[in-house]
Amino acid sequence: xxxxxxxxxxxxxxxxxxxxxxxxxxxxxxxxxxxxxxxxxxxxxxxxxxxxxxxxxxxxxxxxxxxxxxxxxxxxxxxxxxxxxxxxxxxxxxxxxxxxxxxxxxxxxxxxxxxxxxxxxxxxxxxxxxxxxxxxxxxxxxxxxxxxxxxxxxxxxxxxxxxxxxxxxxxxxxxxxxxxxxxxxxxxxxxxxxxxxxxxxxxxxxxxxxxxxxxxxxxxxxxxxxxxxxxxxxxxxxxxxxxxxxxxxxxxxxxxxxxxxxxxxxxxxxxxxxxxxxxxxxxxxxxxx
Numbered sequence: 001x002x003x004x005x006x007x008x009x010x011x012x013x014x015x016x017x018x019x020x021x022x023x024x025x026x027x028x029x030x031x032x033x034x035x036x037x038x039x040x041x042x043x044x045x046x047x048x049x050x051x052x053x054x055x056x057x058x059x060x061x062x063x064x065x066x067x068x069x070x071x072x073x074x075x076x077x078x079x080x081x082x083x084x085x086x087x088x089x090x091x092x093x094x095x096x097x098x099x100x101x102x103x104x105x106x107x108x109x110x111x112x113x114x115x116x117x118x119x120x121x122x123x124x125x126x127x128x129x130x131x132x133x134x135x136x137x138x139x140x141x142x143x144x145x146x147x148x149x150x151x152x153x154x155x156x157x158x159x160x161x162x163x164x165x166x167x168x169x170x171x172x173x174x175x176x177x178x179x180x181x182x183x184x185x186x187x188x189x190x191x192x193x194x195x196x197x198x199x200x201x202x203x204x205x206x207x208x209x210x211x212x213x214x215x216x217x218x219x220x221x222x223x224x225x226x227x228x229x230x231x232x233x234x235x236x237x238x239x240x241x242x243x244x245x246x247x248x249x250x251x252x253x254x255x256x257x258x259x260x261x262x263x264x265x266x267x268x269x270x271x272x273x274x275x276x277x278x279x280x281x282x283x284x285x286x287x288x289x
Contacts, residue, residue: 002082009088010128011266014040025072027268028062038267050239054275063095069102082114091199121199125234126160156287160195163213165276218250227285238270238277
C-alpha cells in the first residue's frame, strides 16, 4: 500500500485528513510580523484570522521549500513506503517545483523509491476535491499508477469559480493591476474568476454588485453540476458565511438534491483573497478551456 500526502492549501478539514490517513505539509504565513504555519487551524483560530484581514491586515505567505519537502517525504521513503503527493497548483506557487526537486534528491539517495508528485492545477477546496478523489481511488483498491493516471486525466474537469468582495488583496498579491483594483472599488465591480488549464488565476467576468456576482457563481456551478448531479459540490469562503449560503441556497432552489458542503477557505489562500471570498468547485463533463 502507498501513503497519500498533500499540503495545507487543500483546505480540507484536518479531522478528515487525519481520519483518512493523509499526511500534510504546511505553508507559512506572517501576520503583522508574527510568523505562523498554516496547519489547517490546529494552532491558529481561523475566525480570528478572518477578523484581522477584514480589518485590512495584509498577511504575507511563503511557499514550502525543497528541504521541507525532503524531510516530509523522507520517513516514508526510508521505510520503503511508496508515496503519492497531491499538491497545490504549480501555476500559483513555486511549491510544486520544490516538491519535484525534493523527489529528485531523494531518488538519488533511494533509487528504488516510488515517489509520485501530482500537480492538481487547483487551489483551495479544488485541490481538496482532487485529494478526496485520491482517497476514494485508494480505498477502492487503485494502484499507485492507476491513481496518478486518473488524477492527471481528470484534473482539468475540475471547475473552479470564485468571486471576491475586494480587489485589494488580489492587487497586493500581484494578481490584478492597481488600475483594475481602484476602478473595481469605485464602480462596485465584483469579479468572477477561475483557474485556467495551466493552473493560473484569470478573470472571466465582471458584475456590478455583490449579490449578482454570487448568483452568477451559482449559475456557473449549476451548469457544470448537470453532468453528474450526485457528485459532491464544495463551497468555501474566507469568512462571509451569509454570502456562501446565498450561493448554496440558489443552487438548492434549482437542484434540491445537490450534495453541497460549505467550509472555510484556509489561511494560505485567504491571505491572497482577503475577507469575503466565495469559491465553489465541481467536476464538469469536459476539460476547462
